[in-house]
Amino acid sequence: MINKELVVIGGGPAGLAAAIEAKKHGVKDILLVERDSGLGGILQQCIHNGFGLHVFKEELTGPEYADRFIKELEDMGIEVLLDTMVIELTKDKRIIAVSHKKGLMQIQAEAVILTMGCRERTRGAINIPGFRPAGIFTAGTAQRFVNIEGYMPGKEIVILGSGDIGLIMARRFTLEGAKVKCVAEIMPYSNGLTRNVVQCLEDYDIPLLLSHTVVNIDGRDRVEGVTIAQVDEDFKPISSTEKYVTCDTLLLSVGLIPENELSKMADIKMDDITAGPVVNHRMETTVPGIFACGNVVHVHDLVDFVTMESQLAGRGAANYLKNRMPLGKHISILPGEGIRYAVPQLIDPQNIINEKQNFFMRSTKPMEKARLFIESDKDLIRTKVIQHIKPSEMINIELKKEELADKDINSLRFFLQEEGVADGNQ
Amino acid sequence: MEDVVIIGGGVTGCSIARELSRYDMKITLVEKEEDVACGTSKGNSAIVHAGFDASPGTWKAKLNVAGNKLYPALCEELDVPFKLNGSLVVAINEEEEMALHELLDRGETNGVKGLRIIKRDELHALEPNLSPDARAALDAPTGGLVCPYELTIALAENANQNGVKFWLNAPVIGIDVQEDFSLLVKTPKGNIKTKYIINAAGLFADEVSKMAGAEEYTITPRKGEYLVFDKQFGNLAKKAIFPTPTKISKGILVCPTVDGNIFIGPNSNNIEDKNDTGVNAPGIEEIIKGGKKLVPDLPLKNVITSFAGLRAVSNTNDFIIEASKLVKGFINVGGIQSPGLTSAPAIALMVREILLEEGLTLKEKREFIPHRPKKLRFRELDNEERQKLIKQNPAYGHVICRCETVTEAEIIDAIRRPVGARSIDAVKRRTRAGMGRCQGGFCSPRVLEILTRELGVDPLEITKKGPGSNLLVGRIKEFLQDEGGDDNDK
Numbered sequence: 001m002i003n004k005e006l007v008v009i010g011g012g013p014a015g016l017a018a019a020i021e022a023k024k025h026g027v028k029d030i031l032l033v034e035r036d037s038g039l040g041g042i043l044q045q046c047i048h049n050g051f052g053l054h055v056f057k058e059e060l061t062g063p064e065y066a067d068r069f070i071k072e073l074e075d076m077g078i079e080v081l082l083d084t085m086v087i088e089l090t091k092d093k094r095i096i097a098v099s100h101k102k103g104l105m106q107i108q109a110e111a112v113i114l115t116m117g118c119r120e121r122t123r124g125a126i127n128i129p130g131f132r133p134a135g136i137f138t139a140g141t142a143q144r145f146v147n148i149e150g151y152m153p154g155k156e157i158v159i160l161g162s163g164d165i166g167l168i169m170a171r172r173f174t175l176e177g178a179k180v181k182c183v184a185e186i187m188p189y190s191n192g193l194t195r196n197v198v199q200c201l202e203d204y205d206i207p208l209l210l211s212h213t214v215v216n217i218d219g220r221d222r223v224e225g226v227t228i229a230q231v232d233e234d235f236k237p238i239s240s241t242e243k244y245v246t247c248d249t250l251l252l253s254v255g256l257i258p259e260n261e262l263s264k265m266a267d268i269k270m271d272d273i274t275a276g277p278v279v280n281h282r283m284e285t286t287v288p289g290i291f292a293c294g295n296v297v298h299v300h301d302l303v304d305f306v307t308m309e310s311q312l313a314g315r316g317a318a319n320y321l322k323n324r325m326p327l328g329k330h331i332s333i334l335p336g337e338g339i340r341y342a343v344p345q346l347i348d349p350q351n352i353i354n355e356k357q358n359f360f361m362r363s364t365k366p367m368e369k370a371r372l373f374i375e376s377d378k379d380l381i382r383t384k385v386i387q388h389i390k391p392s393e394m395i396n397i398e399l400k401k402e403e404l405a406d407k408d409i410n411s412l413r414f415f416l417q418e419e420g421v422a423d424g425n426q
Numbered sequence: 427m428e429d430v431v432i433i434g435g436g437v438t439g440c441s442i443a444r445e446l447s448r449y450d451m452k453i454t455l456v457e458k459e460e461d462v463a464c465g466t467s468k469g470n471s472a473i474v475h476a477g478f479d480a481s482p483g484t485w486k487a488k489l490n491v492a493g494n495k496l497y498p499a500l501c502e503e504l505d506v507p508f509k510l511n512g513s514l515v516v517a518i519n520e521e522e523e524m525a526l527h528e529l530l531d532r533g534e535t536n537g538v539k540g541l542r543i544i545k546r547d548e549l550h551a552l553e554p555n556l557s558p559d560a561r562a563a564l565d566a567p568t569g570g571l572v573c574p575y576e577l578t579i580a581l582a583e584n585a586n587q588n589g590v591k592f593w594l595n596a597p598v599i600g601i602d603v604q605e606d607f608s609l610l611v612k613t614p615k616g617n618i619k620t621k622y623i624i625n626a627a628g629l630f631a632d633e634v635s636k637m638a639g640a641e642e643y644t645i646t647p648r649k650g651e652y653l654v655f656d657k658q659f660g661n662l663a664k665k666a667i668f669p670t671p672t673k674i675s676k677g678i679l680v681c682p683t684v685d686g687n688i689f690i691g692p693n694s695n696n697i698e699d700k701n702d703t704g705v706n707a708p709g710i711e712e713i714i715k716g717g718k719k720l721v722p723d724l725p726l727k728n729v730i731t732s733f734a735g736l737r738a739v740s741n742t743n744d745f746i747i748e749a750s751k752l753v754k755g756f757i758n759v760g761g762i763q764s765p766g767l768t769s770a771p772a773i774a775l776m777v778r779e780i781l782l783e784e785g786l787t788l789k790e791k792r793e794f795i796p797h798r799p800k801k802l803r804f805r806e807l808d809n810e811e812r813q814k815l816i817k818q819n820p821a822y823g824h825v826i827c828r829c830e831t832v833t834e835a836e837i838i839d840a841i842r843r844p845v846g847a848r849s850i851d852a853v854k855r856r857t858r859a860g861m862g863r864c865q866g867g868f869c870s871p872r873v874l875e876i877l878t879r880e881l882g883v884d885p886l887e888i889t890k891k892g893p894g895s896n897l898l899v900g901r902i903k904e905f906l907q908d909e910g911g912d913d914n915d916k
């Protein structure tokens with residue numbers, strides 16, 4: 001049995017930032033475990049730029065962004081185990097990991113930070129009828145083939161779903177000489193960041209078909225084409241709008257799912273909407289001493305926010321290790337009208353770190369302009385007008401400790417009310 | 427010259443191959459696909475039926491009950507997971523409850539042991555997720571579960587160890603009767619001369635029989651579609667839960683798999699195209715509707731995949747297992763629809779008898795090996811065993827498929843075994859890599875890399891499931907140069 005003060009599971013941007021921050025706040029004995037052969041997680045295959053605008057105030061590529069953290073981690077002498085997969089986690093913070101070098105390891109941690117990230121939703125999960133030929137890839141898998149292995153998984157491509165990785169890959173494929181025929185999105189709005197729609201589709205004249213989906217996949221051995229149709233308000237395909245598009249590849253960019261097999265093994269309470277653990281003001285799950293941050297908690301659209309959240313988790317773990325005192329009363333954070341979810345789901349207002357609390361949330365639908373209401377069960381705390389709201393772009397709001405100081409509040413609710421847009425050229 | 431050529435590497439052909447491999451003779455199995463278990467034996471309900479369903483007196487009824495009894499020992503011998511979990515046929519109204527008694531009688535006539543009718547309370551205690559409308563059920567304790575492709579592959583591996591040659595990617599395109607009355611089996615890979623042919627070509631058995639000039643019959647494909655749920659809902663049903671059957675089909679069930687998933691399906695629709703294993707939207711709706719009748723609360727958000735299988739229904743509606751009266755040495759094993767998987771071990775014994783009647787002498791081999799090479803499944807071992815294993819072979823410490831916890835060593839083994847894997851799907855059927863909730867998103871590039879290394883080929887040559895299904899179409903930048911040379915383009 002190996003004993004460790006803190007074990008961080010996952011070496012992507014979340015794990016890196018959390019480990020570094022914990023170390024900065026006095027945790028000495030840290031182990032970071034990563035199943036891949038290098039650190040950086042999914043960032044290593046994101047060779048486009050657009051990372052770091054918030055954290056570093058400059059535009060970096062994925063690997064560049066990761067490298068800054070990897071260097072810092074190495075300089076701090078934080079222990080890392082690569083090619084090592086955690087296969088078990090108990091709520092007593094006992095970890096079983098395997099690697100070809102070290103065999104099977106049993107580790108007893110005093111605190112754990114979960115940073116396993118997410119995986120891509122697949123075809124089965126959305127039930128596209130048709131055959132099961134070669135040529136159906138999730139966008140991330142295709143990205144790995146192109147950017148890491150140097151191979152093209154297709155030449156004529158249709159993309160289903162307008163998630164960010166799909167949009168980025170539309171551009172990548174085009175730059176590599178493949179033809180991206182269209183992106184079909186079942187929702188009446190794009191699921192990616194506006195800047196990606198502009199820079200990856202519009203700039204290359206790739207049509208984005210909103211309220212459209214793939215209703216059939218043709219081809220026995222390799223994809224030969226797909227049938228695309230418009231959908232009605234209930235997302236049911238309208239058969240009179242069916243259109244056949246020849247292609248050799250169907251790329252799926254239909255969403256990401258937090259990867260929480262280990263969290264479930266440890267009996268951590270999950271949030272049905274985010275599909276991640278329920279966390280509190282310091283990113284601690286419902287199992288004391290087990291923390292979680294990054295895409296394993298909820299899917300982020302910007303790595304910068306992952307970093308911020310993970311720094312909080314790192315500090316949270318350091319606090320926990322320093323002072324095992326139980327926390328005070330937690331209040332629940334409730335998503336109200338127009339809000340799909342809010343993270344954290346619980347906070348202990350008296351013990352907020354750094355005198356302020358960040359909340360991340362997503363809207364249920366796009367809104368040109370809306371007012372965000374923040375109210376406790378006692379009274380209205382604050383409102384804020386937000387423009388151009390999209391479910392794909394996370395809303396981030398910071399509350400000060402004194403705004404939450406009323407000892408008697410039991411819950412906090414966020415909701416959105418659409419406000420009329422002035423006529424004119426909005 | 428071969429003694430026997432078996433056409434078709436499904437569970438029927440492979441069971442026969444394995445059974446005959448006990449004897450001293452030359453056997454070749456020819457299969458049109460790149461692997462065994464690519465036809466109906468890949469896509470079915472995977473139930474080892476108790477045998478109450480088929481009409482008494484039919485081959486289906488006799489061979490079902492006989493096959494069912496052979497299963498536990500066969501699976502033990504070949505190290506194939508088998509679960510004797512039992513089946514339930516559920517009635518939701520009075521009429522159906524009456525029908526259960528008929529089924530019970532029929533089952534007893536067929537020789538099925540242990541059948542009984544259970545009432546509401548016992549039923550709901552057994553299966554708490556059943557619809558509140560479920561009022562009674564026929565309980566068949568001898569119903570079991572097996573992984574049909576794992577069994578088929580195990581049979582093939584063991585037959586191969588015992589000397590049976592496998593020709594893959596070798597569709598039979600013609601059969602000639604030679605002057606010396608031997609038979610010539612023609613494939614694009616070459617021809618094989620043989621004394622006996624066993625036609626176990628599944629959906630295509632009618633065409634193969636016709637090629638040889640033997641008896642004519644027709645095989646109609648009858649499609650069944652399925653949805654598979656994530657393992658976290660593995661407790662939804664403990665037994666195979668059937669609705670009360672109709673005349674054409676056993677109905678849409680809710681059923682566990684031996685690997686711990688739950689599926690719903692199959693529906694039952696005659697189609698024309700014998701290659702059409704596509705899943706369609708109306709079919710999905712149909713099985714969801716059917717599944718909900720039994721278990722109303724289905725985790726439809728957690729479907730991990732869908733698939734379809736085609737029943738090979740003959741015009742006699744029964745198995746056709748007999749020596750041809752027109753072509754000496756040609757034996758038909760056609761129309762092997764459900765319960766063909768269950769019947770396979772008994773069909774193999776029956777074919778052996780037919781060969782004896784047809785004049786083949788069988789001499790038992792002394793060196794027959796009854797077990798296939800040991801197959802280690804990392805996810806099923808305890809931690810001490812895992813530790814030991816990684817010490818012996820570090821590749822067991824390298825997890826490739828994280829959903830199903832499959833290690834590099836298991837994938838290498840799948841490629842190196844007898845009748846080894848040559849494609850991504852073949853690796854998947856042997857190891858479960860890519861069968862979990864991410865459906866290969868994470869591991870397929872890694873499996874591709876291992877296949878490339880093991881087979882010593884270029885990544886561009888690796889296929890999903892045989893010729894024409896290559897995963898990658900070129901190197902990066904390749905298409906750019908293509909276009910650069912063509913000024914007229916755009």
Ligand SMILES: Cc1cc2nc3c(=O)[nH]c(=O)nc-3n(C[C@H](O)[C@H](O)[C@H](O)COP(=O)(O)OP(=O)(O)OC[C@H]3O[C@@H](n4cnc5c(N)ncnc54)[C@H](O)[C@@H]3O)c2cc1C
Nearest residue numbers: 434436437438465466467471473598628650737766767768
């Ligand atoms: C929806 C469904 C559910 C079922 N459920 C069950 C169940 O729960 N329990 C049960 O016992 N049974 C079940 N069955 C039946 C069972 O799956 C089949 O009876 C069994 O798999 C048939 O095996 P086979 O080897 O005869 O056919 P196949 O598996 O189809 O094998 C035939 C092989 O022959 C090859 N072939 C064809 N033509 C040629 C040629 N010209 N040259 C060379 N090779 C050729 C094919 O490629 C194929 O590999 C079900 C079937 C279906 C479709």
